[in-house]
Amino acid sequence: MAEIAATAGIGKGTIYEYFNSKEDLFFAVFEWLSHKIASAATVRISALGGSAAERLVALNDSVVCSVLKMMDMYSLVMEFWAASSSSVMRKRFKTAFRQAYRDFRAIVTSLIQEGIERGEFTSGVNPESIAAALVGMWDALLLQAWFDDAFEPLKTSKDFLVILLVGLAAEKQKL
Amino acid sequence: MAEIAATAGIGKGTIYEYFNSKEDLFFAVFEWLSHKIASAATVRISALGGSAAERLVALNDSVVCSVLKMMDMYSLVMEFWAASSSSVMRKRFKTAFRQAYRDFRAIVTSLIQEGIERGEFTSGVNPESIAAALVGMWDALLLQAWFDDAFEPLKTSKDFLVILLVGLAAEKQKL
Amino acid sequence: MAEIAATAGIGKGTIYEYFNSKEDLFFAVFEWLSHKIASAATVRISALGGSAAERLVALNDSVVCSVLKMMDMYSLVMEFWAASSSSVMRKRFKTAFRQAYRDFRAIVTSLIQEGIERGEFTSGVNPESIAAALVGMWDALLLQAWFDDAFEPLKTSKDFLVILLVGLAAEKQKL
């Protein structure tokens, strides 16, 4: 708290004028970052036209690039994960994360659903499973990039998405 | 440390007979869990016969199931992630995680490589990208399961793998 | 530290607002006592007139009396000696003590030197040796007084100084 106050150029006591506790401040940062990532990632999708596949590719680029731009904040994400598993803040964070993941999966799910309805993607697919895997992949590739400077999350995700889109479209080709 | 000693039914000082510091103990737990997860997940692959696709499916089941079995320890994984991003232990954990991910990706990479060489998978694929995404997916689905009791990582991963395998095999079908 | 804080009527943490560590506090007390003893003992010499012998006697009285007045703090001196011989603080204390003794010997040395130049003391004497012995004698008589309530350092030092001054003046008498 002392370091935060010093960095902010205010007195230690002043923090408590705006936040009731360190936990509250921490959670506020979590919410701020959640919104920042979510909006940065989804801002283009709604406006974007094109096929479902094209929009998935665009979303992939958008998510990976926007998180890469704030990679220095990725350590915060890991702290939030840890906060959700231990400490007094467990419930608060766990609930928030669950909701954040559900929201984000819902966006991707509807995108895939749209692709199926338009006949772009095979109807044999479970949109929610694909969405969960994609959302998770973004998390996980960025995690690996955090550990390994030699790792290229954008290239990896693009390579992967090409194959996945082939899989999603395959049945259609058969027809 | 006091709580750990109490839980272990030993005196506080006794811990220090076996570990030099809290950090050392923490890291030892990390290594123990790393090995446990790695061996539990990969034990069958080398012995397993069948096509590359079948072996990928088996690996998927093995990884997801074995981690699900120790889901109560998953919170530890998150603490280790957090330890790698902040705290004095950063370097130690970051290095260990980087290596662990590289090792695990290498296993999956060689499995996919094998599939390509046998003609099962399209040669247009980058095995490392697919491996990274798969490894990440396992991490991420289990993370989502941690947050959300309603989430079904095994079903999700299986659904997803089916589509992915179609994508991987596509070129061959074209021929 | 807890006991010090309690005695001072402040919280434990408050000490750390003013001193970085127990060692720093300990050393600060050492410096405080050093200055206190040095200034209490030497305050009058420069202002004092009279022969070198008279000034030596006056210095003797001043040193012995002023230290006797703070005899309750003499145990601290012994702790500082111990700190200079063992513990992590060795270098710090050893250096400070060396300097303190050199400074104090220099004062006495110049007093004796003055006596020689004025022709009061024999020129055959080594001023530095006499100074070191005198400074040591003060230390040592007070040490013995610490151990032995029946010991009279002031009387002892005066008796001794009389004889010493005779010795210092002897050559002159021969002339």
Next chain:
Amino acid sequence: MAEIAATAGIGKGTIYEYFNSKEDLFFAVFEWLSHKIASAATVRISALGGSAAERLVALNDSVVCSVLKMMDMYSLVMEFWAASSSSVMRKRFKTAFRQAYRDFRAIVTSLIQEGIERGEFTSGVNPESIAAALVGMWDALLLQAWFDDAFEPLKTSKDFLVILLVGLAAEKQKL
């Protein structure tokens, strides 16, 4: 205690077969060193012939040289001083030191007394004061030597003793 046991090449528990506590061991070391110093210093005096002055010079050499030879143990002396001023061992050490100083002063006192009786030294002197100052000087010069490698206790003590002996003999010369 662990370090002592290791250095002695025995088990930690074995120390407690011979000493009831760390304090007891510490005190035993104190007594051992006391005797060692005392006997090393006084062994020659009784056997020594010559004038009182000659014997004082011999004693000075003997004391200073023998302590210089075990200068590495001088830090122990300081720890003993500290033990006499703080800690639970205060009384024990204080009493022992008082006695040790009294004994040692008695030896020197009788030497000077002898000198007076033989007519070597002036009868105007207080033998006990001179003895106390001499004994203290030995302590103190060695203390200064501990702090300062450039300090020469043997030379200093000899220089000083010459002057002191002149003072002691002065009255006689007058006669």
Next chain:
DNA sequence: TATGAATGAGTCTTCATTCAT
């Protein structure tokens, strides 16, 4: 008699929080 693994009271130090100004 000798041992060393186990112990826990005691110690230093940190840091989120408070409150008088």
Next chain:
DNA sequence: CATGAATGAAGACTCATTCAT
């Protein structure tokens, strides 16, 4: 509103001592 000196609970770690072998 803002501050930062004061606080003390909490935590990591040490080490003299014990006791089963």
